[in-house]
Every structure is written in structure tokens, then in C-alpha cells.
Amino acid sequence: MKAVNLDLVHTEHPLYAKLQSMGMPANKTEQYRNFAIKPLLAQKYHFYNPEKSVPKEGEKLVITNGSVSEFPAGVQVRYESDFVCDNAHYDVLYFYSHAVSVQTIYVEVTRESRFELEHICNQAETFLPYRIVISTAKNIHVEIFETFRFDASEQSFVLYGLDAFVNTDTTLRWIRNASINQAQAKLVGTHRFDVAREGALELNTFDFGDANALHLYKIDLAEHAWSRAAHLLYANTQARSGNIIAINHNEVYAKSAQEARYILVDEAVGIFDSKIRVDAGAQHSHAVQNSKAILLSPHAHMYAKPQLEIYIDELEASHGATIGELDADALFYLNSRGIEAEEARKILVLAFAQSLIDSIGSSHYVEKINQAFEAAYYKKEQ
Amino acid sequence: MMQIKNLHAKIGEKEILKGVNLALEKGKVHVLMGTNGSGKSTLTKAIVGHYDVSVTAGTIEYKGKNLVDMPAEERALEGVFLSFQNPIEIPGVNNAYFLRAALNAKEKYRGEKETNAAEFLKLMRAHAQKLGMNPDMISRGLNDGFSGGEKKRNEILQMEILQPDMILLDEIDSGLDIDALKAVSQGINRMKDGERTFLVITHYKRILDYIHPDYVHIFQDGQVIKNGGPELVDVLESEGYQAIVKD
Numbered sequence: 010m011k012a013v014n015l016d017l018v019h020t021e022h023p024l025y026a027k028l029q030s031m032g033m034p035a036n037k038t039e040q041y042r043n044f045a046i047k048p049l050l051a052q053k054y055h056f057y058n059p060e061k062s063v064p065k066e067g068e069k070l071v072i073t074n075g076s077v078s079e080f081p082a083g084v085q086v087r088y089e090s091d092f093v094c095d096n097a098h099y100d101v102l103y104f105y106s107h108a109v110s111v112q113t114i115y116v117e118v119t120r121e122s123r124f125e126l127e128h129i130c131n132q133a134e135t136f137l138p139y140r141i142v143i144s145t146a147k148n149i150h151v152e153i154f155e156t157f158r159f160d161a162s163e164q165s166f167v168l169y170g171l172d173a174f175v176n177t178d179t180t181l182r183w184i185r186n187a188s189i190n191q192a193q194a195k196l197v198g199t200h201r202f203d204v205a206r207e208g209a210l211e212l213n214t215f216d217f218g219d220a221n222a223l224h225l226y227k228i229d230l231a232e233h234a235w236s237r238a239a240h241l242l243y244a245n246t247q248a249r250s251g252n253i254i255a256i257n258h259n260e261v262y263a264k265s266a267q268e269a270r271y272i273l274v275d276e277a278v279g280i281f282d283s284k285i286r287v288d289a290g291a292q293h294s295h296a297v298q299n300s301k302a303i304l305l306s307p308h309a310h311m312y313a314k315p316q317l318e319i320y321i322d323e324l325e326a327s328h329g330a331t332i333g334e335l336d337a338d339a340l341f342y343l344n345s346r347g348i349e350a351e352e353a354r355k356i357l358v359l360a361f362a363q364s365l366i367d368s369i370g371s372s373h374y375v376e377k378i379n380q381a382f383e384a385a386y387y388k389k390e391q
Numbered sequence: 392m393m394q395i396k397n398l399h400a401k402i403g404e405k406e407i408l409k410g411v412n413l414a415l416e417k418g419k420v421h422v423l424m425g426t427n428g429s430g431k432s433t434l435t436k437a438i439v440g441h442y443d444v445s446v447t448a449g450t451i452e453y454k455g456k457n458l459v460d461m462p463a464e465e466r467a468l469e470g471v472f473l474s475f476q477n478p479i480e481i482p483g484v485n486n487a488y489f490l491r492a493a494l495n496a497k498e499k500y501r502g503e504k505e506t507n508a509a510e511f512l513k514l515m516r517a518h519a520q521k522l523g524m525n526p527d528m529i530s531r532g533l534n535d536g537f538s539g540g541e542k543k544r545n546e547i548l549q550m551e552i553l554q555p556d557m558i559l560l561d562e563i564d565s566g567l568d569i570d571a572l573k574a575v576s577q578g579i580n581r582m583k584d585g586e587r588t589f590l591v592i593t594h595y596k597r598i599l600d601y602i603h604p605d606y607v608h609i610f611q612d613g614q615v616i617k618n619g620g621p622e623l624v625d626v627l628e629s630e631g632y633q634a635i636v637k638d
Contacts, residue, residue: 342479349496360481
């Protein structure tokens with residue numbers, strides 16, 4: 010068994026030099042400052058070598074222990090040993106995951122598609138790194154519903170990531186529904202979304218439970234591209250969980266809107282660290298960023314860091330963050346109609362979450378997300 | 392129905408109620424009038440157990456119990472209802488879901504069968520129609536984006552569905568146009584059954600022309616300074632509060 014460190018990387022790829030120069034994340038590494046990455050890397054793991062099995066065609070795209078076991082119609086899947094890597098990514102584990110993944114899964118979506126991407130990890134005490142490249146054809150709509158099934162995966166560490174390319178005039182709607190518990194694998198996802206001219210990314214993430222899980226994103230927007238990101242997080246017990254995002258407006262008329270809502274209970278720690286950068290060549294950008302957190306326990310913590318980095322004058326931009334308890338007047342209003350205190354709290358918490366769940370519209374995944382949220386919330390309450 | 396005896400209360404460190412004595416008779420409509428800042432709203436908040444108000448002395452006897460010792464939700468379940476002067480907006484909490492939760496809580500408290508969703512929607516639609524409410528308000532967020540008049544109608548809708556015994560209406564007539572005032576007044580009159588008691592706080596005579604009060608009480612500096620009949624309103628209209636204070 011081995012710990013996760015740079016000694017494991019043996020590659021001639023030019024990015025290895027960059028990886029070495031960045032070094033592995035430590036307690037003071039900005040992105041991981043509140044996540045406690047060091048114990049996760051120091052732990053000893055079995056290193057899993059994914060099998061290259063022949064996947065069967067089915068309804069979902071299923072990745073079992075880093076290998077594709079099922080793929081849906083309209084999607085082409087292949088493995089490549091070389092990888093597409095964004096040299097400007099800010100996260101060292103992005104490069105690390107590329108370097109240590111034995112193979113990269115390439116997923117090509119060539120037509121209008123809607124499918125579930127299910128990650129399965131059923132290995133205990135295992136380090137499981139893998140990467141997925143998703144490319145889309147021009148002028149299509151793609152909806153991917155990402156789920157996780159981590160059974161018998163205690164003391165494991167899943168380090169995965171997406172490099173997603175949203176083609177011109179294409180919309181990629183990504184919906185993550187992750188309910189992971191402390192007893193299951195720890196998860197770090199380190200991603201890049203590249204949105205081409207007039208492309209659109211809808212990133213909706215729903216993370217519930219008491220696991221330690223962190224997702225890091227770099228989103229690049231070309232001319233007239235837009236992204237809308239919504240993050241709902243419910244964490245309890247001693248979970249550390251969150252989203253770290255860099256959105257780059259690289260060209261003119263790019264738009265981004267981001268909203269995060271976190272609900273933190275017990276001693277949970279929530280992380281929302283987001284920076285929107287508007288480049289000197291990105292006139293007429295529109296950027297909006299907002300995060301709200303509710304702390305339901307005195308020992309819950311929220312780290313919110315909304316940032317705008319702007320290099321032009323011609324734009325509209327705003328950002329804000331609020332952290333607080335449930336609104337006392339709202340609670341009293343419900344009490345004054347005979348609704349007992351605990352029930353009133355539940356109603357308000359569900360309402361706080363509901364607006365983001367409903368924001369994914371008429372998608373038939375809304376019901377699944379509602380069920381996952383209520384399961385996490387009521388489990389805590391029982 | 393309710394006896395308020397020597398009630399003292401403060402908000403923060405400031406004493407607002409300074410020995411309120413008020414008897415509210417079963418089945419009657421009482422009106423409480425007074426200058427701005429005299430403590431009328433604080434009295435209603437003290438009755439319903441608002442967290443802002445600390446009762447420092449006195450009692451509020453209701454159905455043989457002292458309300459001062461009860462949590463707010465229990466007071467409501469015992470039949471005390473306050474229509475708020477400025478009902479709060481709670482986006483995300485569906486109006487129908489909220490009101491059914493309140494009705495079911497009351498039914499559970501009384502050991503009655505809980506109204507199911509279908510029955511409740513039928514009930515709510517019927518009441519909303521009587522109040523001239525837009526049907527889409529049923530499924531909107533609680534008071535979310537409602538106009539002032541819509542919020543007041545929604546308070547009356549809650550009152551009619553929850554069927555409380557002791558009804559406090561804090562400036563229910565403020566900001567209402569003529570049609571809304573009529574609709575709200577009709578809602579109040581529908582609830583008058585000779586058993587329920589009303590305490591109506593208002594600054595204006597016009598709502599009283601619709602709901603016909605039995606008693607009028609004048610409030611000044613945290614106390615009831617005069618009790619009388621509807622004729623007191625005419626004195627106020629013609630001579631103002633100073634005449635009553637001097638008297």
C-alpha cells in the first residue's frame with residue numbers, strides 16, 4: 010500500500026515539469042486550505058489498475074472502477090493513453106489526475122442526447138484516479154445526469170475529472186446528483202469546461218451527505234458563450250464539502266451567472282471559492298455571482314470567497330455572499346400559525362433548497378434530486 | 392374570552408407595555424385605537440408570543456390558561472390568530488403547502504382527522520374565490536411578490552381556513568383599496584358567529600362601518616386609557632386623541 014505523492018508519476022509528458030513545479034497540495038495550498046487534503050493524500054491505498062473490459066450498450070454511461078462498463082446509444086466511447094490537458098489550469102490535482110490515470114476515457118456525443126453518467130466505486134482502501142474527456146458535436150443539446158454509487162468503498166479516494174468541450178451553438182446541461190456518505194469513498198473532482206463560440210454550459214450540482222468531497226472547475230467562455238452554474242450543497246456531521254470555480258470570460262459578449270446555496274449542519278464545513286475573471290479582450294461581458302449559506306448549528310462553518318477580477322470597463326458584473334441562520338421572522342410566522350418549531354425549520358430549509366432544485370426546470374431529474382435531498386435532510390433529522 | 396391583567400412588556404431594554412388591563416368578551420368585536428407608537432402592535436405581539444417581546448409582569452388569561460407561559464405555536468393551536476400588519480414574504484414556501492401544514496397541525500392537536508391534499512385544495516380554492524383572490528396565489532410562494540392588498544387577503548384566507556377563536560387584526564385595513572376593504576371586511580363578518588372574539592387595531596373609521604364593533608378601547612403610552620362603545624370613534628374623528636387624553 011502506498012500514499013498519494015509525486016513519486017508515483019512516471020511520465021515523459023511535458024506537463025510533468027509543470028506538475029513538479031506546482032508540487033502536491035498542502036495545508037496552505039489556497040484551493041485546499043479548508044478541505045484537509047493532506048491527510049487524504051497521506052493515507053495508504055491500494056492502487057487500482059482499471060480493467061479495459063468491453064462495454065455493453067445500454068441506457069446509461071456507467072464507469073465502474075475507472076472503466077466504462079456500459080454506454081448509451083448516440084455516444085461513442087474509446088480509451089486513449091495520451092490526454093488533453095489544459096496547461097493553464099490552476100489545480101495541481103488536475104495535472105496529477107491526468108498523469109496517474111492509466112487511460113483516459115473519451116466520450117463523443119454526436120447527436121441530441123440525454124443520459125445518466127453513473128460512477129461506481131466498489132473497492133475499499135483504494136486510490137482510484139481516472140479522467141473523462143467529453144466532446145460534443147455542433148448545434149446540439151446534451152443533458153448529462155451524473156450520479157455516484159460508492160458501495161463497499163470505505164477508506165478509498167476517488168480522484169476523477171472531466172475535460173468537457175462544448176461545441177459552437179451547443180448546450181451542455183450537466184446535472185450532478187451526489188449523495189455520498191462518510192463511510193464511502195472520499196471524492197475530489199477536478200474539471201475543465203471549454204465553451205466555444207455561442208455555446209452554453211448549464212452546470213447544476215447537488216451535493217448532499219456527510220462525505221468529504223470537493224469539486225474544482227475551470228470554465229472558459231469564448232465569444233457569445235454563456236454559462237449558468239447553480240450549486241446546492243447540504244452537509245452534516247463532520248463533512249467538508251464544496252466547490253471551487255474559476256470562470257474565465259476570454260472573449261466579447263460572454264455571459265456567466267452563478268448561484269450557490271449551502272445548508273450546513275453539525276460541524277460541517279462548506280467551501281465556495283469562486284472567481285470570475287473578465288479578460289482585457291472580453292468587452293460587453295455580463296457576470297453575476299451570488300452565494301447564500303444557512304448555518305443550522307453553532308459549530309457549522311462556511312468559507313465563502315466570491316471574487317471578480319476585471320480587466321475592462323465595458324461590462325456588467327456583480328457579486329455577493331451572505332451567511333446566516335434561518336430567518337427569525339419567517340420562523341415566527343410559521344409558528345404563529347400553529348406549526349411547531351422543528352417542522353417550521355424543515356419547511357424553511359426545504360424552501361431554501363427548492364428554488365435551486367426547481368431551477369433545472371421541467372427535467373425529469375427534479376424528482377430524483379428532491380428525493381435525494383429529502384433523504385439526506387430527514388436522515389439527519391431522525 | 393381573554394383577560395389581560397397588568398401586562399408589562401419590553402422590546403430590548405425599552406418598556407413598551409406599562410400595565411395593560413383589557414377584558415375581551417366572548418363573541419364580541421373589540422377595537423383598539425391609539426396614536427402611532429403607543430404600543431398597540433406590541434400588545435398583539437405579546438399575546439401571540441413574538442420573540443421580540445419580553446413580558447416582564449402580568450398575565451394573559453385565555454381558556455383558563457396563562458398564555459405568557461406558552462410557546463407561540465401552542466397559542467396558535469389553542470385558537471389565537473394574529474393577522475400581521477406587514478405579513479412577511481417567504482419565497483419557496485408554497486402558499487397551499489404552508490396553509491395545509493398549519494391546518495393539519497391544528498387538526499392533529501385536536502385529535503381530528505387530517506384534511507388530505509385534495510380536500511384541502513378544494514377548501515382553499517373556495518375560500519380564495521370568496522375573497523376575490525387570483526387562483527394562482529394558491530400555488531405561489533407565501534406572500535411572495537404579493538401586493539399589500541393581496542397579502543391582507545391572504546391573512547384573511549388563513550383566518551377563514553384555520554377558524555381560530557380569538558382573532559387579532561393588526562391594521563388589516565391599511566393600504567387597502569375600496570374593493571379589497573370590502574372583501575376583507577366580508578371575510579371578517581363571515582367569521583362572526585357569536586362565539587369568536589375579535590380585537591381589531593385600526594386608525595380609521597371606514598372598516599368599522601363594515602364590521603360594526605361592540606367595544607372601543609383607546610391606547611396611550613402602553614396602557615388602555617379609556618373603554619367605551621362605538622360612539623368613542625366619533626369623538627376621535629371629530630376631536631382627535633387629545634380630547635380623550637385630557638378627559
